Amino acid sequence: MHCRYSENMSPKSALKAKSEPVQPETPSRPLALLQWYDRHRRRLPWRAAPGEASDPYRVWLSEIMLQQTTVKAVGPYFEKFVARWPDVTALGRASQDDVLRMWAGLGYYSRARNLHACAVAVMREHGGAFPDTEAGLRALPGIGPYTAAAIAAIAFDRRTMPVDGNIERVVSRLFAVEEELPQAKPLIQQLAATLLADSRAGDEKSRAGDSAQALMDLGSSICTPKKPACSLCPLNDDCTARAQHTQETFPRKAPKKTGTLRRGAAFVVTRGDELLVRSRPEKGLLGGMTEVPGSAWLAGQEDTIAKQQAPELKGLSRWQRKVGVVTHVFTHFPLELVVYTAKTEARTRAPAGMRWVPIATLADEALPNVMRKVIAHGLDP
Numbered sequence: 341m342h343c344r345y346s347e348n349m350s351p352k353s354a355l356k357a358k359s360e361p362v363q364p365e366t367p368s369r370p371l372a373l374l375q376w377y378d379r380h381r382r383r384l385p386w387r388a389a390p391g392e393a394s395d396p397y398r399v400w401l402s403e404i405m406l407q408q409t410t411v412k413a414v415g416p417y418f419e420k421f422v423a424r425w426p427d428v429t430a431l432g433r434a435s436q437d438d439v440l441r442m443w444a445g446l447g448y449y450s451r452a453r454n455l456h457a458c459a460v461a462v463m464r465e466h467g468g469a470f471p472d473t474e475a476g477l478r479a480l481p482g483i484g485p486y487t488a489a490a491i492a493a494i495a496f497d498r499r500t501m502p503v504d505g506n507i508e509r510v511v512s513r514l515f516a517v518e519e520e521l522p523q524a525k526p527l528i529q530q531l532a533a534t535l536l537a538d539s540r541a542g543d544e545k546s547r548a549g550d551s552a553q554a555l556m557d558l559g560s561s562i563c564t565p566k567k568p569a570c571s572l573c574p575l576n577d578d579c580t581a582r583a584q585h586t587q588e589t590f591p592r593k594a595p596k597k598t599g600t601l602r603r604g605a606a607f608v609v610t611r612g613d614e615l616l617v618r619s620r621p622e623k624g625l626l627g628g629m630t631e632v633p634g635s636a637w638l639a640g641q642e643d644t645i646a647k648q649q650a651p652e653l654k655g656l657s658r659w660q661r662k663v664g665v666v667t668h669v670f671t672h673f674p675l676e677l678v679v680y681t682a683k684t685e686a687r688t689r690a691p692a693g694m695r696w697v698p699i700a701t702l703a704d705e706a707l708p709n710v711m712r713k714v715i716a717h718g719l720d721p
């Protein structure tokens with residue numbers, strides 16, 4: 341396949357070459373990408389069928405859910421949300437608690453709070469219609485630069501290229517970007533924009549959303565982190581990393597800093613068939629979610645110090661320490677929790693700020709994954 345970018349071009353000279361005239365008899369890189377997309381696009385529940393207009397609500401909802409979460413995990417949640425709240429106004433009228441409950445298990449719960457706040461803002465400030473520009477979208481809660489570009493391109497066909505991890509990988513390989521991430525992001529963003537079909541160059545109408553989705557699909561199904569299927573790639577004749585046999589070494593990344601291990605204790609207290617729980621503060625990690633009482637989570641915290649933060653209740657049995665620890669990894673730190681259990685008398689009142697919930701209805705609580713693990717460990721006989 342002939343291409344206007346030579347394999348030996350540096351990423352920066354490739355940017356300059358974008359202004360050179362296109363030879364109409366050979367498909368440009370953007371057009372090759374769109375032709376591949378037309379044949380191999382993934383069927384996804386939020387994606388419009390070919391030729392159909394995208395629904396901005398479904399695009400927005402899927403993009404928020406897909407942040408740090410896989411397509412496979414998002415699928416059932418997306419279906420549940422649109423079945424219960426078929427449009428943004430319906431979601432804006434829901435209570436935040438209901439939204440958090442439906443979100444439980446998907447992780448990164450600030451997304452759920454922002455999702456609800458955004459739906460309320462679209463309902464109240466925009467009459468139930470999403471703004472159709474990147475700037476307008478970025479002004480809404482929970483919508484950062486990537487999500488704004490993705491919605492603008494996919495829902496409104498704005499000529500912009502959202503760059504996520506998949507697209508970063510494809511672009512860094514195509515152009516053999518030597519600069520390390522995250523410093524390389526602006527350059528990758530510029531190079532990714534050269535993959536948008538250019539109506540002025542005769543590629544065909546913009547189809548910005550399809551160009552973006554084509555790159556997303558290429559990154560997830562062909563240009564995978566390990567063993568990319570280069571022989572199936574529509575851009576394989578133009579890929580610098582492939583020519584050099586260095587595909588898997590891109591994108592270049594600065595060494596990762598892992599957070600310091602934090603330690604703490606969690607207290608599983610039962611009153612007959614009920615469990616003692618509380619809600620986390622609205623702001624911060626797992627804000628507003630349900631948890632069992634626990635100590636602070638601190639680096640190097642001794643078990644004895646963590647245990648001193650146990651709740652005080654009348655008629656409490658002795659604390660039993662469960663064998664082993666519950667581990668969980670958050671984005672910025674790993675966590676280890678020791679679990680203590682105790683039983684209390686039938687009429688014991690919950691301490692201030694806590695409540696009893698029937699164990700049988702725990703599924704209705706907005707429990708983050710770490711708390712599901714703690715409760716399962718604590719209730720395990």
Ligand code: SF4
Nearest residue numbers: 563570573576579587
């Ligand atoms: S040729 Fe291979 S490495 Fe290059 S973009 Fe295609 S799949 Fe990725």
